[in-house]
Amino acid sequence: MGSSAAHQLKQLKPLYQHVVNNFVAVLAAPLAVAAVVNAARVGPDELLGRLQALRAVHVFLAVFVAAAAATLYVMLRPRSVYLVDYACFRTRPNCRVPFATFLEHAKLVTFVEGASIDERSVRFMTRLLERSGLGEETCLPPAHHYIPPYRNMEASRAEVELVIFSAIDDLLAKTGISPNAIDILVVNCSLFAPIPSFTDMIIHRYGMRPDIRNVHLSGMGCSAGLISVGLAKNFLQVAPKGAHALVVSTETITPNYYVGKERAMLLPNCLFRMGGAAVLLSTSRARARFRLARVVRTLTGAQDSAYRCVFQEEDGEGHRGINLSKDLMTIAGDALKANITAIGPLVLPASEQLLFALSFIARRVVNRHVKPYLPDFRTAFEHFCIHAGGRAVIDELQRSLGLSDQDVEASRMALHRFGNTSSSSVWYELAYIEAKGRMRRGDRVWMIGFGSGFKCNSAAWECIAPARTAEGPWAESISRYPVDIPEVLKH
C-alpha cells in the first residue's frame, strides 16, 4: 500500500475508534431520534390515550420485573476490591552491593572449601552483570556481605524480618490502620518457607486478631505477587463488607546463593536482589487509591518445556540453584500471548477487539501470511508495570506489545535501581511512576508478572487518587532517574 494511503488510514483511526467504542451510543442515537420523531407524528393526545389504555397490572409487572432484574444483577456482581495503599521496602545503604564488590566476593568464594564456583564462572558472571541492566545501588541482605555468605535459617529469618516488617510498618503508618483491623493476610515468598510461616511471624509481631485468615504461598515464582492479590480478592468476596486484606510480597535471597559452576544457574545470583512490598486491599472505597479491575492468571505448565523452564534443582556436584533454560524468552513470549488473549477481551476497547477479530479471521480464512494485528494496549492502559525479570525480558515484552521506551521506563529503571526483586518488582515500578508524578485520577495500570511454572499473570488497576506524599523507595534516588543504561557497563 502506498504511504499516503497508510497515512490516510492513520488519520481515520481515531474516528474509527470513536465510532466502534461508542457503538451503543452510535446505534442508540438515531433510534432515539426516530422514536421521538415517531411520537411527535403520532401526537401527544394519541400517546396519552394509548398510555391510559394500558392496564395497571401490566405496568406494575413491567416495572417490578425490570427492578428485580437490576437488583439481582447488582447483588450477584462481584464486590469491587480497592487498593488502600502500598509500601515497598526502602533499601538501606548498608546493604548496597556495587558490581566490584559482588565480583570480588564471588572470586573469594572460589577459594572456599566446598564451593565449586571457579574462575570461569566469575568471568561469566562479570559479563552477565555488565549486560544485565542493573545499577550499582542494588542491595543484598547483610548475610551475603560475608565471605562466604551465611545461608542458614537464622540469617534468612533476619532478612525476612528486616524486609517485611519495615514494609508493613511503612504501610501501617501511611494508611493509619491498626493491625487488628486486618481480616485477611496473604504472604508470598517462593524460596524460603520456614515453620512457623511468614504470616505467623507477622501475626506474632503485630499482635493481630485470632480469627484472621492467613495464607502463605511458597514456590509460586516471580509472579506470585499478583497471585496473592487475586487470592486476597477472592477472600474479600466472602469476608464481611469493608474487610481489609494485607498482602505481602517478597523473596528471600539469603538461603539461595549458588556456589556451583553451572552457567544456567549462576544467572539468578547476578540478578536477584533484596526487596519486598506490603499492600492493603479492601472492599471499602474509603481512602482507596486504586480499584482492582481484573486479575487474569495464565498457566502453561502443562507443556514440558514451560514446566522445566525455571527449575530449582541440584547440579552435578550437589549445589542447589535455579536452572534457567535457554528458551526462556520463547516460553515467556508464549505465556504472554496466552495471557493477552485472555485479558484482551476484558480490557481492550471494542475498536481494538474488532480489528483483532478481523485480522484473526483474515489469517484463518483468507491468507495465513497476513500479519497478525497487534492490539494497541495503550488504548486500554496508561501505565505498564512489567516484572523486571531481566533486561532481555523487558526488551522482549516491549517488542511483543509494541510499547514505547517511555512505557517500559518504569521497568527498566526499577531493574537498574533495585535489581530483580521478584514478586515485588511490579510494586517498585508503580512507585516509580507515582514518584515521577505521572499518575492521574482515572489512569489505568497494567501489572504483568512472569514466573516459574511457567506462569504469566496480569492485574489491571484504575487510579482513584494519586500518591499524596513523596515518601517511598524512590524518595532519594528519583531525581537521578531516568538514567541511560548502556548496552555493556564496562567494568
Next chain:
Amino acid sequence: MVFEQEQEEVTPGAVHGYRLSTVVPSSVTGEVDYALADADLAFKLHYLRGVYYYPPGDVARGLATKVLKDPMFPWLDDYFPVAGRVRRAEKDAEAAADGAPRRPYIKCNDCGVRIVEAKCDRDMDEWLRDDAPDRLRQLCYDKVLGPELFFSPLLYVQITNFKCGGLALGFSWAHLIGDVPSAVTCFNKWAQILSGKKPEATVLTPLNKPLQGQSPAAAPRSVKQVGPIEDHWLVPAGRDMACYSFHVSETVLKKLQQQQGRHAAAAGTFELVSALVWQTVAKIRGGDVDTVTVVRTGAAARSGKSLANEMTVGYVASAGSSPAKTDVAELAALLTKNVVDETAAVAAFQGDVLVYGGANLTLVDMEQVDVYALEIKGLRPVHVEYGMDGVGEEGAVLVQPDADGRGRLVTAVLPRDEIDSLRAALGSALQVA
C-alpha cells in the same frame, strides 16, 4: 558448604573464628579514578598495622559489629579512594619504552573495605601483660596488595572480642594510599561519625600528578632499591620479622633528657628515644648500624590533603665512631641537626624501593599523631600500638605517644631472633634510676 566452624585445632589463647565481610561507600562514587603521586608509589611496599585496645565494660559490650560497621558506610563516602582497588594504567596511556610495568592508580569502584571479626579466649589484660612479640599480627589481618591487585583491599579492619568483654580494633592500611598521619586521621573520623559528631570535610584535591623531574640514577641513601615488583607488593625479608612494643616511661625520658649535658635542650623526645634504640640495636648487631633513615611527620610541610604521603625521609650518618659506643645524647644531637633530607629524591626515584628497613634501620616519628583520639562512644583506648609490615631486614622503630601522653610507646620491627636480645639490652636502660 561449610563455613563458620573451626577448621583445625585452635591453639589455646590464639585468635580464631575469623569471619570476613565487606563494607562499601553508602552512595555511588561514579566513574572516578584516583591518581597516585610519586611519593605514594615510593611507599607501596609497606603496610601500617595499628591496634587499639578498648577495656571491657558496658560501653564495650554495646559495641556489636553492626554498631561498628554502620558508620563506615557514610565514612567511605568521604574516603572513597580507600574503598577502591589498584589498577594499572591502560597500555596506550603510559608509553613506557623500557617495558616497565604501567603506572598504578586507584579505580574508585566502591569495592570496599574488608572487615574481619575474630575471637580470643583470653582476657585482654592477660594478653597485654604477656608482652608476646608479634601479637600485632594476630590482631591485624596481615594481608598485602597482590598477587591479584584487582581484588586486594587497601584497608582491613579487624574486630577482636576478648573473653573478658574487651575489644581490639586492628587496622591494616596500605601505606600507598596515605601516610601515618593520614591513616590515623581517617580512622579518627570514623570514630567521630560513630559517636554522632560531624567530622571535618575530607580534602582530596588538588589531584596528584606524576613528577616531571629527572629520576636520580641511583636510589637515595635513605632507601634501598628492590624489584622490579610485579603484582605482589611485598618484598619478603630474608629473615622472619616481628613487631615488639615496649613502653618508655616519663621518668626514663626525664633521665635521658638530664643526661644530655652539653647537648642540653637540643633534642626532643623522639630523638632521645630513637637514639637509645639506635644505640641498643647497634650493640646487638655489633656495629654496622652507622646510618639510619629517619621518617618524620613534618606537620609544617603538610599540604592539608586528607590522603597523602607527605612524611619527610632522610638519613643520618654517625660521624666516625660506632653508634654502639656513642652516647645516647650525642646520637640524639645527630638526629636533631644532621639529618640529610631526601624526601624529594625518594619520590622522584623511578624504581621500586623499600623505605622502612631497606637500606638502614629506620626511625619513624609518630609523636604528633593523635592515636588516642580514636574514642568510640566516649570510650578511650587503654593502649595503642602501631607496627609496620613489609619492613626490610634492617628493621624499623616507631615512636608514638603513650596513653597519658607523657611517656612514649616504641614498637620495634626487627628480625625475630633480635627481639630477645633487644628486650634484654633495653631492660636495664628502661629501669627507673
